[in-house]
Amino acid sequence: MGRTVMGYWDCPVCGSKGIAGNVMNCPACGRARGDVRFYMKDGAENTTREADERGDIEYLTEEQAQEIGKNPDWYCSFCNSLNKDHAAFCTNCGASRESSESNYFDQLKKRQEAEAAEQAAQPQPQAAQAKKKSRLPLLILIAAVIIGLIVFMNGSKTQGDLTVTALSWTRSIPIEQNIQYTEEGWTIPQGGTEVSRKQALHHYDQVLDHYEDVEVQRSREVIDHYETYYTYTDNGNGSFSEVEHQRPVYRTEYYTETETRPVYRSVPRYQTYYTYTIWRWTPVRESTSSGSDHSTFWPELILAEDEREGSPRTERYFFEVQDKKNVLTTWQIEQEADWQKINVGDGLTISTQRGSGASWIVDEKGNKLVRVYPAR
Ligand SMILES: [Zn+2]
Ligand SMILES: [Zn+2]
Incomplete structure (x- = not known):
């Protein structure tokens, strides 16, 4: 068994502090030791100390330890005072031990539970x-x-008092030519004709060649020696028990190990690589028409034998406006029908939304009539 350490208590009645554990009545107010919690000076229950840190521990002598014992004090349920384990009757009121059922630890547990409940009941900060x-x-x-x-x-930025000064339009049809190309690849696409083939490097495979033994440095933790440390437990009678423990101290040990590892080699893999010819429709030119009045037409399509019409056909309609400061701006309209209604000399108002930048021709009340775009 370990050695016994002196415990201390504070008087809950008069507030006297640091009363030795073998003192049963408060030296200041004389009340019997009741609802208390024992503590160690320069240390606490359940703390751990190394062997060389025990200089300030206050050990009891053999006689004192014998006298105080290891068992918790019992709690008198008539006068709430603590009594020594060996006392059969309460030294304070004389009630018998049999009529009291709890001891120091039961009472401590009860008090801690009450404190936890009180904390939980407190309103949130x-x-x-x-x-x-x-x-x-x-x-x-x-x-x-x-x-x-x-x-x-x-909101929008509105330009009023604009005068239409010019109209213009362009139309365009893309033209494609059927052209024969010579290409290469691992496969011939649909419609291609093979010209030649050869074996070419496609990729490398990693193939197991042999095994080899390698020396590998490893480490492991081994127990070097044991060291002693101490913990303290509340005896519940004004003293604490020192308990001796052993724990291993490790060191790192290095050693070499032979490991068998596979060694791979790269093997080139060849595949057939083709040269082929293939006909592809390729955009080569555009046929365009344009004008500056309302008579629009598609350009006449003159195709050579190896040509065809591509897609898409495009058509663009523009109008130019002049503001009060004689600044000219060109706008584009998507639909020909809307553009056909605009004439040179017309007065109109264009409104542009600040957020999206979208522009519209608007009427006098600001109602949107036709969407317009800055000319590209
Ligand atoms: Zn007191
Ligand atoms: Zn009593």
Whole structure:
């Protein structure tokens, strides 16, 4: 068995501190030792100490240890005072031990449970709520800025008093020629004709060649020696028991091991590589027509024998406007039908949305009539 260490207690009645564990009544107020929690000076229950850290431990003499014993004090349920294990009757009120059922540890457990319950019942701190409250004005401000921005972006910049000064249009048909190409590859695509073939390096395979033995450095942890350390447990009677323990101390040991490893070699793999000819329809030119009035037409399509019409056909319709400062701007309209309604000399208004940049011809009330695009 380990040695016995002196415990201390504080008087819950008068607040006297550091009363030795073998003292049964408070030297200040004289009350019997009751609802207390024992502690060690310069240390605590369940802490660990190394062998060389025990200089300040206050050990009891053999006689003191014998006297105090190892068993917890029993708790008198009539007067709430603690009594020595060997006492058959309460030294404070004389009640018998048989009529009291709890001891120091039962009482400590009861008190800890009561403290935990009290802590759990306490309302949550106010800090979180206060923080939430103080953030609200900032959120409102951010929302207001966002709404303001949306309103601004949906707003538009309007150019009125524009006069149409010119119209123009272009139409275009792409033309493709059937051209024979010479190409190479691992396969011949549909419609290709083989010209020649050869064996060519396609990839390398890793093939097991042999095994070899290699010396490998390894390490492992081995027990070097054992060292002693101590822990302390509350006896529940004003003393603590010192318990001696052993724990292993490790060191790293290095050793070499022979390992058998596979050795691979790269083997080239060849495959048939083709040269082939293939006919492909290839865009080569465009046939275009253009004008500066409302009479539009597609260009006449003159195709050579090895040519065909490609896709897509394109058509573009433009009008030019002049503002009050004589600045000229050219706009494009998607549908010919809309463009046909615009004449040189017309007055109109164009409105551009700030956010999207989308532009429209609008009427006097600002209603959108035709979508227009900056000329590209
Ligand atoms: Zn006291
Ligand atoms: Zn009593």
